[in-house]
Amino acid sequence: MTSTEPWQLSASQTARLVRTRQISAVEVAQSALARLDAVNPQLNAVVEHRPHEVLARARQIDSAIARGEDPGPLAGVVVATKVNVDHAGYATTNGLRSQKDLIAKTSSPVVDSLLAAGAVTVGRTNTPAFSYRWFTGNLLHGATRNPHDPALTPGGSSGGSAAAVASGICQLAHGTDIAGSIRYPAYACGIHGLRPSLGRVAAYNATAAVDRPIGGQIMAVSGPIARTIDDLRLGLLAMSRPDARDPWWVPAPLEGPELPRTVAMCLRPDGMDTRPEVCEALLDAAARLRDAGWRVDEVEALPPLKEAVAIQITLWMADGYDALVQAAQREGDPGAIAALGGQAELARSVGLAEFSSALSRRLGIARAWQLFLERYPVVLLPVSAELPFPADLDLQGPEAYERVWRAQMPMIALPVTGLPSLCVNTGMVGRSPVGVQLVAGRFREDMCLAAGEAIEARGSGVRFPPL
Numbered sequence: 001m002t003s004t005e006p007w008q009l010s011a012s013q014t015a016r017l018v019r020t021r022q023i024s025a026v027e028v029a030q031s032a033l034a035r036l037d038a039v040n041p042q043l044n045a046v047v048e049h050r051p052h053e054v055l056a057r058a059r060q061i062d063s064a065i066a067r068g069e070d071p072g073p074l075a076g077v078v079v080a081t082k083v084n085v086d087h088a089g090y091a092t093t094n095g096l097r098s099q100k101d102l103i104a105k106t107s108s109p110v111v112d113s114l115l116a117a118g119a120v121t122v123g124r125t126n127t128p129a130f131s132y133r134w135f136t137g138n139l140l141h142g143a144t145r146n147p148h149d150p151a152l153t154p155g156g157s158s159g160g161s162a163a164a165v166a167s168g169i170c171q172l173a174h175g176t177d178i179a180g181s182i183r184y185p186a187y188a189c190g191i192h193g194l195r196p197s198l199g200r201v202a203a204y205n206a207t208a209a210v211d212r213p214i215g216g217q218i219m220a221v222s223g224p225i226a227r228t229i230d231d232l233r234l235g236l237l238a239m240s241r242p243d244a245r246d247p248w249w250v251p252a253p254l255e256g257p258e259l260p261r262t263v264a265m266c267l268r269p270d271g272m273d274t275r276p277e278v279c280e281a282l283l284d285a286a287a288r289l290r291d292a293g294w295r296v297d298e299v300e301a302l303p304p305l306k307e308a309v310a311i312q313i314t315l316w317m318a319d320g321y322d323a324l325v326q327a328a329q330r331e332g333d334p335g336a337i338a339a340l341g342g343q344a345e346l347a348r349s350v351g352l353a354e355f356s357s358a359l360s361r362r363l364g365i366a367r368a369w370q371l372f373l374e375r376y377p378v379v380l381l382p383v384s385a386e387l388p389f390p391a392d393l394d395l396q397g398p399e400a401y402e403r404v405w406r407a408q409m410p411m412i413a414l415p416v417t418g419l420p421s422l423c424v425n426t427g428m429v430g431r432s433p434v435g436v437q438l439v440a441g442r443f444r445e446d447m448c449l450a451a452g453e454a455i456e457a458r459g460s461g462v463r464f465p466p467l
Contacts, residue, residue, distance in 0.1 A: 006031035011077045011171040011231040015118070016327060018076030021065060025076030029058035029120050032078040036122065036169045039147070039467045043164035045154075048081060049123030057120045064118075072118030074238050077367040079119040080170040082161055083141075084131050085205060085222065092207045095129040095138035096331055102207050105227055109202035109243035110174055110222045111173060117238035121194045122170050128158030129333035130324075131176065132340070134184050135407065136160055139333055148190055149431040152388045155185030161225050162189040168464055171226070173237045178220040180411030183423040183437060184201065186225055188388035190425050190433030191462050192452065194232045195223045196397075197443045198251035198418035201236075202243035215315035218247065219415040226341070227462040229424070229453040236445060248375055252443040259447060263293040264376035270306040272409055274385045277434060278383075281426045285380060285455045292454035294378075301446040302379065303368035308413035310346065311365065314358040315416075317343050318350035338394055342401045366417045367407045370441065373419075378425075378451045379439040382410050383423050387432045410437060422448040424455050 006028045009017070017023045033051050040046050051235025053180030064071045081087050084094040086104035088111075093099045107115070114121065121299040129138040136159025137143030146154040147167040154163045158175030166174045168220035177195040201222045203212075212220065222236025242249055265286050268274050274282075286296040315464035317324065317340065325344075340347075350358075373379070394404045405412070414421050420444055424436040436455070440447035 001223050002287035007035040007168045009171065010228045011074065011226060011234055014077050014171055015073060015075045015234070015450050016368055017072065017370050018061065019065065025058040025061035026055060028076050028078060029054050032122050032170060039167045042145065042467060043147055043163050043167060044128055044144050045125055045160045045167065046123040046140050046159045046449060047160065047362040048373060051108060054120060054122055061118055072112065072116060072238070073234060074119040074172070077119050077172055078122050079114050080125045080161055080164045080173040081111050081114070082127055082158055082166055083124045083175050084127050084176060084449045086207050087108060087121070090124055092205060093140055093220050094131055095127045095373060096130060097140045098331060100140055103208050106206050108205055109241070109245055113239050113241040114174065116125070116241060119172070119235055119238070120315055120397065125156045125158070125164055125173060129336040131181060133157060133158035133335045133394060134389070134404065134411065135394060137335065137392070139331070142256040142315070144152065145450070146188060146388070147467060148433060152432060153188055153390060153391050153393070154186035155388065157181040158225060159187045159233040162186050162191060162193065165189070165225050165227060167189050167464060167467055171452055173225045174222060175225045176220060178216065179312060180408055182223050182225060182410070183411055183421060185260045186423040186425070187383040187435045188433060190428065191225060192229060192232055192425055194223045194236060194237060194445065194448065196221055196423045196445055197225045197252070197420045199248050200252065200443065200445070201239045202207055202241070202249040203241070204244035204245040211317045215319055216401065217420065218418070219312065219316065222329060229449055229456050235451050250443070255446050256444050259377040262376055263294055263296045263378045263380050263451065264299045264302070265296050267303050268383055268395050269410060271303045272382070272385050274307050275387065276380050277387055277429045278382050278385065281331060281434045282380060282382065282436050284432045285424070285426055288455045289451060291432050294451065294454060296380065297376070302366050302381065305409055305413040308365050309409055311358045312352050312412050312416050313346055314355060314387065315362070318347040318355065321347040334395060338401060342405065362416050369417045369419060377440060377444070378447050381437050381439070383435055383437040384411065385410055387429060404463045414439060418442060420448050421450050424452045426459055
């Protein structure tokens, strides 16, 4: 501890040191709050925090340990929660002015699970309005900036969470993902993010007027964002607690039977125009896996991705599309309006028959992926076709908008399958982070994490930005 500030510790290191009383949870919390004060004014990653509550929570953890009680696997770990999930006593704004006073009376399952595991929550992290974009900014909380380069997007929609983790404000953060909202912010901010299998992490917001539409039910998940793969594993353990409020939660084990360490690598899925720097990152990751004893085969094709994108947009945005547009117009948020406007042609062509057909075809795509994963238990592919985009690129006209959506195909498509996927940072290209994506079978997050750990171990590790 002589050369490392507490905020620089990993979640796993923190939990171990706090549990053995080599450092107090209060010391960790104080260090995190000092780091927040130092860097958050530049980043706007955390949009609400209450230092007295943070320290009071840390004292609770220390007191429990002093009494000989087990504080949980996240003992004293500093965690941030995203403003689109209920956290009791805080507004569930989802980046909306219309929800600035929507104060949650109870916490969502994922927040309850983090607290039950002994976490100390440092604050609430920013998201774009309605959590629609891969860029994080809104009219209520303002814009979040990338801690490596403010000219780049921090990603979205969990951009606040990723920026907070990358800059050392917290050691672990909560994110949500329906089209890349965990994986892309992790990619853009130079850290790691895990999208768990559908049904792994319980979901429910009591503040919501109605339950989520079918697209959200079958594609949106919560998961962890962290600086190390081991911390993702720890975060997943904490988040996977059962909760009767989510009927679709599945009591699946976190570790499955042994599978061959065999990987299919695809540089250009469905003919995607993957940029050279991204291809280099994939080839480097493959070399690291081979060095760790994995077999990596380069393949020309994967099960459907491009087709899955149309299904994803149909199930997510075409269901009640006009009402979504009206809500975005009432909010007046340019990003939300642009995100919906770019999908108008497809969304307005969808009727009941087309929606039903998309649901049916979803099953076939999921089946194709499961069969492929029987041969190759892990798939290595791009997170995005490009390095992280310039900030607000999607607002620079129709061509720029189309460029963004075209590059994000691997992230948009995979939620249709319900499979877990992991973004692993592999290094930097100048001031721009770069990384790769791993996919495994349903409820086989352990395979994603094992492959991710092999890649991580043979690199230089995540580095704090020079803030």
